[in-house]
Each structure stands twice: as C-alpha cells, then as structure tokens.
Amino acid sequence: MAGGIGSRFWPISTTERPKQFLDFFGTGKSLLQITYERFSGIIPKENIFVLTNESYASIVHEQLPHLKKSRILLEPQRRNTAPCIAWASYHIKAINPQANIIVTPCDHLITNEPEFKSAILEGLEFVKNEPMMLTLGIEPNRPETGYGYIQIDDPEHTGINKVKTFTEKPNIDLAKIFVDSGEFLWNSGIFLWNVNTIIDALNEYLPEISTRFDLGMLYFNTPMEQDFIDKYFPACPNISIDFGLMEKASNVCVLAANFGWADLGTWGSLYDISPKDEHQNVALKCKLLSYESGDNIISLSPNQLAVIQGLEDYIVVQENNVLMICKKSEEQRIRQFVTDAKVEFGDEFI
DSSP, X not given: OOOOOOGGGTTTSOSSSOXXXXXXXXXXXXXXXXXXXXXXXXXXXXXXXXXXXXXXXXXXXXXXXXXXXXXXXXXXXXXXXXXXHHHHHHHHHHHOTTOEEEEOOSOEEESOHHHHHHHHHHHHHHHHHSOOEEEEEEOOSSOOSSSOEEEEEEEEETTEEEEEEEEOSOOHHHHHHHHHHTOEEEEEEEEEEEHXXXXXXXXXXXXXXXXXXHHHHHHHSSSOOHXXXXXXXXXXXXXXXXXIIITTOSSEEEEEEOSOEEEOOSHHHHHHHSOOOTTSOEEESSEEEEEXXXXXXXXXSTTOEEEXXXXXXXXXXXXXXXXXXXXXXXXXXXXXXXXXXXXHHTTTTO
C-alpha cells in the first residue's frame, strides 16, 4: 500500500511527492524501493502489487521501472485501507483463486531481514492451512503512544495466538500498563490471509464494499478494468481495515515477532530510530553544530549546516520553500499546520 500523503512528515512529505517516495536515510532508495526489495527476497517479483493513488503512477513507474504496469493498481480516490485491500484481494483472486496474500504498508523500517522473512514464511504456512486472518505483532520494548496495541488471547497454534482486543494509540499511562502486563503487542499493520478468507470476511463485515467488487467479478471474471474501478471505487466508504473488519471478526490471530520494526509515521518515530550525537540530537543528511541543545531532530538539504542554541525537544525542518520549527512533543499539530498553510496560501507550500 503506497497511496497515502504522509502529512505528518510535512514539509518534506508533500501531496506531490509524499513520504513513501522519499529517501530518508541518504541511501539512494525510497521507502517504496526498500519495501519492494525486501519482499523480492521472499516472493516472486511478478507476485508483488503496488496500490497507490492514480496521481502517483508516474513516480511508481520511475522508482520501480521493472515492475509491470499491470502490477500497479491505481486508486482514483483515497478511501483508506479497507477498500484498498478489498480491491487488491478481488484482483488477485481473479488471477489465482487460492492465493495467499501479504498486505503491508510501504513505510516500515525492518532492521532484521532474516527474522522478518522467517516470520512471513511462518505466517504464510499458517494461513494456507487455516481460515484465519493473521497480523504480525511486535514485542514492545517501551510504552509507546504512537502505535496501536493487540491483546493476545488463547494460543491457536505454536507461536500464534487468537486476538482478544485491539486498542488504538493509548495515552502513556495505559501504554505502561499494557507493556507491564506482558499481554500486549504492537500492531504492525502487516496482515496475512488466504484470498478466500479475506473476501468472506469482507462479505460479512463490510458488504457495502464487497458488493461493489462482486459486481465487478460478475462483469469480468478477470482482473477488473480501470474504468470499473474509476466508477465504483469512490463510492466505497472511507474506512480502515482495522476498524471495519479486524476489530470485529472472530477469526483473527497474531504472530508475535521481533525483527527490528518501526513504523515511520511521524518525525518522532524517525527520531527514535536515527543515530544521535552525545546530546541526543539527530541530524538528517545535514551537518550540525549544537550549543546547550538536546533531543532535537534537524533536517536540512544535504551538505547544509544547522547551528542551534538553546533548543530542547524540537523538530527543525527546511525543505524547498518551507521552514518548520515545532516542538517534538506537539508534532500531532503538524496536520493542522498543513491545513492552515493551505487555507492561507493555497497549494503553494503543501
């Protein structure tokens, strides 16, 4: 899934070139390219599909030139993850009626690739034999308020448990309780299932989505034409797969894993995983001189120098024609900054 606008990473991430197409670490590869390479080592490349907004088609072609155009599914309108996953599932079923599917966002950092591959292969073997929807849960090492949590229930299989509850981003006190209990995992947002299992679940819990794609299957019995998607996809409700399906279904399991995972959803999450100087400052690509300053993340153009004095816990970002200085502890306000910039100045800065 590569269709989001990444507004929480503004001003680096913009509507024209959102975060999934950016090189955050100076490696010469975007998050999309890193994710594609990661899965190319697990499944055949011809079995990888990228779902993105139609306005990003040219960027996907540019960054993944060897990916066939038939493997890039273009959303005419953003409708959150449930319609996105539904379309991919029906599309894949028309190609392979017994396919086993991995669903992943393209903005995750994985530091232990062998362990990740092992977890994916274990999960695929499980969903191939069981009509269950499986999510990968990450063993928490701190009380994190930026992630969702999964409470585990009775074991379903060796290393795999039934899911008892899902909880969206808790406050710090609740996050501490979750971690101390030993019953909770971080929700990675990576899912595995058989194509028939997910379509059955969509029919039961999200018929307002599945009926539209059932109609498409009746018409085509092959991968659906873009004209059909352009007509019916925008009519789907705007709803996440977690809220619309996973939190309601009874056949949901979780595989606990530990493969060095981070969801690059915010500046704070990027700060957490980045190398720091002796004062816990992070400098992305640029050079930094700091005085009486700590716990900051600074992002400028390559080879530029930032000189900061007296700053604690700040985000300082300069990108093209935008400079943003924001308290790291209040980065949830960035979406409001984007909205205000659009209202005040139009699309020039977003």
